[in-house]
Amino acid sequence: xxxxxxxxxxxxxxxxxxxxxxxxxxxxxxxxxxxxxxxxxxxxxxxxxxxxxxxxxxxxxxxxxxxxxxxxxxxxxxxxxxxxxxxxxxxxxxxxxxxxxxxxxxxxxxxxxxxxxxxxxxxxxxxxxxxxxxxxxxxxxxxxxxxxxxxxxxxxxxxxxxxxxxxxxxxxxxxxxxxxxxxxxxxxxxxxxxxxxxxxxxxxxxxxxxxxxxxxxxxxxxxxxxxxxxxxxxxxxxxxxxxxxxxxxxxxxxxxxxxxxxxxxxxxxxxxxxxxxxxxxxxxxxxxxxxxxxxxxxxxxxxxxxxxxxxxxxxxxxxxxxxxxxxxxxxxxxxxxxxxxxxxxxxxxxxxxxxxxxxxxxxxxxxxxxxxxxxxxxxxxxxxxxxxxxxxxxxxxxxxxxxxxxxxxxxxxxxxxxxxxxxxxxxxxxxxxxxxxxxxxxxxxxxxxxxxxxxxxxxxxxxxx
Amino acid sequence: xxxxxxxxxxxxxxxxxxxxxxxxxxxxxxxxxxxxxxxxxxxxxxxxxxxxxxxxxxxxxxxxxxxxxxxxxxxxxxxxxxxxxxxxxxxxxxxxxxxxxxxxxxxxxxxxxxxxxxxxxxxxxxxxxxxxxxxxxxxxxxxxxxxxxxxxxxxxxxxxxxxxxxxxxxxxxxxxxxxxxxxxxxxxxxxxxxxxxxxxxxxxxxxxxxxxxxxxxxxxxxxxxxxxxxxxxxxxxxx
Numbered sequence: 001x002x003x004x005x006x007x008x009x010x011x012x013x014x015x016x017x018x019x020x021x022x023x024x025x026x027x028x029x030x031x032x033x034x035x036x037x038x039x040x041x042x043x044x045x046x047x048x049x050x051x052x053x054x055x056x057x058x059x060x061x062x063x064x065x066x067x068x069x070x071x072x073x074x075x076x077x078x079x080x081x082x083x084x085x086x087x088x089x090x091x092x093x094x095x096x097x098x099x100x101x102x103x104x105x106x107x108x109x110x111x112x113x114x115x116x117x118x119x120x121x122x123x124x125x126x127x128x129x130x131x132x133x134x135x136x137x138x139x140x141x142x143x144x145x146x147x148x149x150x151x152x153x154x155x156x157x158x159x160x161x162x163x164x165x166x167x168x169x170x171x172x173x174x175x176x177x178x179x180x181x182x183x184x185x186x187x188x189x190x191x192x193x194x195x196x197x198x199x200x201x202x203x204x205x206x207x208x209x210x211x212x213x214x215x216x217x218x219x220x221x222x223x224x225x226x227x228x229x230x231x232x233x234x235x236x237x238x239x240x241x242x243x244x245x246x247x248x249x250x251x252x253x254x255x256x257x258x259x260x261x262x263x264x265x266x267x268x269x270x271x272x273x274x275x276x277x278x279x280x281x282x283x284x285x286x287x288x289x290x291x292x293x294x295x296x297x298x299x300x301x302x303x304x305x306x307x308x309x310x311x312x313x314x315x316x317x318x319x320x321x322x323x324x325x326x327x328x329x330x331x332x333x334x335x336x337x338x339x340x341x342x343x344x345x346x347x348x349x350x351x352x353x354x355x356x357x358x359x360x361x362x363x364x365x366x367x368x369x370x371x372x373x374x375x376x377x378x379x380x381x382x383x384x385x386x387x388x389x390x391x392x393x394x395x396x397x398x399x400x401x402x403x404x405x406x407x408x409x410x411x412x413x414x415x416x417x418x419x420x421x422x423x424x425x426x427x428x429x430x431x432x433x434x435x436x437x438x439x440x441x442x443x444x445x446x447x448x449x450x451x452x453x454x455x456x457x458x459x460x461x462x463x464x465x
Numbered sequence: 466x467x468x469x470x471x472x473x474x475x476x477x478x479x480x481x482x483x484x485x486x487x488x489x490x491x492x493x494x495x496x497x498x499x500x501x502x503x504x505x506x507x508x509x510x511x512x513x514x515x516x517x518x519x520x521x522x523x524x525x526x527x528x529x530x531x532x533x534x535x536x537x538x539x540x541x542x543x544x545x546x547x548x549x550x551x552x553x554x555x556x557x558x559x560x561x562x563x564x565x566x567x568x569x570x571x572x573x574x575x576x577x578x579x580x581x582x583x584x585x586x587x588x589x590x591x592x593x594x595x596x597x598x599x600x601x602x603x604x605x606x607x608x609x610x611x612x613x614x615x616x617x618x619x620x621x622x623x624x625x626x627x628x629x630x631x632x633x634x635x636x637x638x639x640x641x642x643x644x645x646x647x648x649x650x651x652x653x654x655x656x657x658x659x660x661x662x663x664x665x666x667x668x669x670x671x672x673x674x675x676x677x678x679x680x681x682x683x684x685x686x687x688x689x690x691x692x693x694x695x696x697x698x699x700x701x702x703x704x
């Protein structure tokens with residue numbers, strides 16, 4: 001089934017932090033340098049416990065339906081991963097699997113059992129196979145070099161130290177106010193904790209650097225142009241939306257630094273002329289994940305991102321009606337917002353303001369606030385006109401396609417054009433398959449719009465649609 | 466010195482025992498005036514798959530409890546369903562179990578979409594839950610994407626979050642005055658199955674053995690709170 005034709009959404013995953021962080025060792029490849037610590041890695045009971053937990057977590061991702069089921073995208077990601085692995089046998093207790101996760105967060109992660117997940121948010125951001133290979137190469141290094149196990153061991157030790165410092169801080173309370181011993185204990189307790197936490201993040205950053213280094217080597221040996229890695233970091237710096245989870249990359253070295261470092265490494269390594277892949281080939285394989293993600297972004301109040309990704313699809317296949325509908329939907333949901341952030345929004349202060357508004361205001365309240373600004377109504381009008389234009393283009397491309405009529409219905413109802421909205425909803429219902437999930441919703445709207453309908457049957461004005 | 470040490474340890478042990486014995490469930494709820502005035506009612510509920518997560522907190526940090534979380538999720542759902550049925554509410558989520566969703570990817574997508582929308586709204590709702598009384602929060606008529614919404618007057622979202630402390634961590638918490646008991650939070654949100662408006666939001670916090678026996682931990686309080694909110698059929702109320 002075409003992934004674009006049905007709305008779908010990711011479930012925001014809160015992954016145990018330990019799975020996202022990883023540590024340094026070396027691969028066992030004949031052509032790639034190896035980390036001495038990973039070569040001599042021995043499983044302990046702590047590692048086996050972690051592995052059991054990870055295996056269960058891995059199964060749950062599938063059971064919860066969070067793994068993208070599109071066979072083309074899945075086979076493609078798996079094939080790129082296997083190409084990077086070459087003939088190298090997997091390490092003990094590792095079975096490599098490469099999958100796309102239904103999650104619009106721009107991220108990828110590796111579980112120590114060999115399951116590597118690239119979020120649909122990241123898949124949609126990338127432009128070619130080599131960029132995907134740079135992500136997978138990085139994650140493979142985490143697995144082969146046993147980073148998760150080593151990091152987990154390190155954190156466990158450091159947590160005990162934090163406990164000791166906490167106890168020291170608490171013990172300061174037993175001393176009389178103003179006593180030197182009490183003050184020393186309080187300060188050392190506090191500083192000690194800060195220092196240990198700093199070493200944890202510092203250690204994690206070292207592991208990320210190592211994964212970049214060996215990931216880049218792995219790309220080169222698999223026949224990919226390693227210059228794709230710094231380009232990927234450049235893409236990661238995209239700031240269409242603010243970062244809802246503050247410090248998502250806190251454990252990672254700064255993107256700018258990673259970009260520069262990997263650029264230097266790529267220059268030294270060479271490899272210009274090796275495989276990069278075209279955007280067209282990439283989208284040919286991965287478009288289902290991109291479509292899924294556009295829908296997810298629209299649901300998650302990231303209309304700017306949705307618009308950027310849907311434009312990628314319409315530029316690739318300008319006559320594909322489902323892509324045109326996605327672009328139209330993006331403009332419609334954008335409402336009074338601009339397609340790109342203003343220079344003020346890109347400033348640190350602007351980002352903070354944006355974050356504050358996101359947590360404080362509902363989507364509808366945010367739109368109302370934007371409309372109250374002098375440029376708001378004009379912006380809304382422009383976006384809705386574009387949405388209407390793309391819906392009509394989609395109908396022109398495929399007049400039997402129901403979805404653009406649904407979108408037009410939403411748009412006209414929002415503009416108060418009841419007769420037009422009624423007509424479009426009726427057209428949608430006549431064209432949509434009998435088992436369309438949206439049927440009931442549209443029928444209810446239709447009923448509510450009919451003359452003499454009871455007020456408040458549905459609340460389209462409040463609905464983000 | 467020995468006397469002080471012995472006294473201190475005795476106090477610590479007694480406190481731990483008392484702490485466990487005094488496990489309580491606190492609750493708080495917010496109701497949309499549409500529900501409290503009887504304009505709408507919650508009598509046929511479609512339960513969305515529960516989302517619950519347990520973490521084990523020990524001296525060496527936090528560990529996941531994936532398997533236990535899954536079991537706990539199912540238990541929480543069972544507790545909520547039991548209490549709703551006791552209030553005369555019909556459960557209409559037939560065909561919406563995890564195994565049903567597993568075999569129907571389209572339905573799974575619709576469910577993920579609604580859950581995503583719920584999370585987006587919950588961001589503000591949890592921050593200012595009292596605004597439910599002002600009818601401020603809605604998921605929109607998108608809730609009709611779930612087939613069960615045709616046959617229900619509301620949808621229920623059940624979420625759980627628990628921090629299970631090890632014995633060592635509890636004792637350490639008592640010593641230094643930090644976190645010294647496990648805590649499990651249960652959240653239930655009722656949403657109008659047509660308009661998507663949030664009708665009620667109830668929050669339960671337990672510091673006992675919530676992970677082993679959710680029925681004892683939440684059941685009684687849950688029943689009382691749901692009744693207070695106005696869940697279930699109410700004859701004679703204005704429709």
